[in-house]
Amino acid sequence: MAFITDIRTGGTTWGARFAELRAHWAEKAAKRKVYRTTLAELESLSNRDLADLGISRSMINSLAFEAAYGK
Numbered sequence: 001m002a003f004i005t006d007i008r009t010g011g012t013t014w015g016a017r018f019a020e021l022r023a024h025w026a027e028k029a030a031k032r033k034v035y036r037t038t039l040a041e042l043e044s045l046s047n048r049d050l051a052d053l054g055i056s057r058s059m060i061n062s063l064a065f066e067a068a069y070g071k
Contacts, residue, residue, distance in 0.1 A: 035068035 012020075042050070042060045050057065 039064040
């Protein structure tokens with residue numbers, strides 16, 4: 001009768017997983033900050049300034065989202 005023993009050593013440690021999770025959270029926080037900053041800056045513009053840029057008020061959320069997260 002044959003059997004296989006699978007012993008896994010190495011791999012990712014808890015410390016490495018935690019560091020990866022912190023890096024992921026930091027990246028998400030940075031993107032969220034870009035979104036909020038862009039949104040605030042565009043919302044602070046007057047309708048005339050937005051028209052000069054070719055942007056309508058209804059486009060502000062999508063433009064801020066695209067600036068932060070891409071398409």
